Amino acid sequence: MDATTQTRSLPVWDIFTRLFHWSLVGAIGFAWWSGEEGGTWMNWHMIAGYAVVSLVLFRLIWGFAGSPYSRFSDFLRGPGITLNYLKQVLSGKAPTYTGHNPLGGWMVLLLIVLCAVQGITGLFATDDIFTEGPLTSMVSGDTASFLTSVHEINFNILLTAVGLHLLGVVYHQRLKREPLVQGMIHGRKPVTNSHSHPALAPFVRGTVVAAIAVALFVLLYSL
Ligand code: HEM
Ligand code: HEM
Numbered sequence: 460m461d462a463t464t465q466t467r468s469l470p471v472w473d474i475f476t477r478l479f480h481w482s483l484v485g486a487i488g489f490a491w492w493s494g495e496e497g498g499t500w501m502n503w504h505m506i507a508g509y510a511v512v513s514l515v516l517f518r519l520i521w522g523f524a525g526s527p528y529s530r531f532s533d534f535l536r537g538p539g540i541t542l543n544y545l546k547q548v549l550s551g552k553a554p555t556y557t558g559h560n561p562l563g564g565w566m567v568l569l570l571i572v573l574c575a576v577q578g579i580t581g582l583f584a585t586d587d588i589f590t591e592g593p594l595t596s597m598v599s600g601d602t603a604s605f606l607t608s609v610h611e612i613n614f615n616i617l618l619t620a621v622g623l624h625l626l627g628v629v630y631h632q633r634l635k636r637e638p639l640v641q642g643m644i645h646g647r648k649p650v651t652n653s654h655s656h657p658a659l660a661p662f663v664r665g666t667v668v669a670a671i672a673v674a675l676f677v678l679l680y681s682l
Contacts, residue, residue: 475660479518512679515575515578521668525665534564535568544561576609
């Protein structure tokens with residue numbers, strides 16, 4: 460292997476992006492379980508939901524201020540590039556991307572939007588008996604029941620999107636032998652020709668953005 464095709468393991472996902480991802484997985488999973496369980500678990504359901512809303516806020520800011528590969532500008536590519544990538548996948552000739560690939564990038568945005576819709580509609584949801592979101596009393600009964608329906612329907616759409624996300628991960632991990640899951644755990648990925656590999660965002664910046672998200676969580680919890 461000569462210098463032009465050298466592969467090195469370099470930091471791609473900063474600690475904040477990784478914590479965001481696995482906290483989101485935990486919060487969505489717990490919100491699902493507690494939502495189905497109902498009863499006194501609904502208090503915990505709402506807390507998990509506030510965590511999801513706060514994580515989404517973190518990721519939206521991090522999409523503009525985060526490390527190079529975590530920015531929306533890195534992975535939201537135009538329809539031409541995305542369709543071309545899809546064709547390459549179908550013909551088995553898809554190139555490897557250091558960050559999110561064009562299809563994966565749009566899936567990331569879709570997942571974030573679906574998580575946002577799930578959390579925000581939850582704030583206005585009601586089971587008409589014991590539990591209602593902290594903002595339910597601010598809207599009419601009709602609006603609350605509409606948003607509760609959206610909360611239920613959107614959850615099925617979210618589950619479908621997560622299923623597709625996992626299929627995508629399995630495709631890259633097993634068929635293309637790309638260590639994506641390891642990358643989301645330790646942050647490093649194999650990078651080819653990495654002469655100008657960009658540095659991660661400063662830790663202090665991530666801490667400030669995380670503090671904004673924690674402030675939203677505290678605000679929602681205190682409503
Ligand atoms: C509730 C379930 C899940 C949701 C909502 C979710 C959402 C996301 C999001 C939003 C990202 C983008 C990360 C970022 O740039 O901030 C992502 C990436 C990723 N997720 Fe998940 N995820 C879920 C479950 C999982 C699970 C169970 C696994 C693996 C076992 C997984 C593996 C990955 C990997 C490997 C990436 C990085 C993909 C790449 O390198 O381009 N996800 N996920
Ligand atoms: C963002 C993550 C969330 C997820 C994944 C989620 C998921 C769910 C699920 C699966 C159900 C059960 C629906 C059914 O029985 O058909 C449910 C119900 C409910 N959720 Fe959430 N939820 C989330 C956030 C929230 C938030 C933030 C609140 C309020 C603060 C909330 C309030 C409610 C209420 C009041 C119900 C009962 C609605 C009914 O009985 O029809 N949820 N949620």
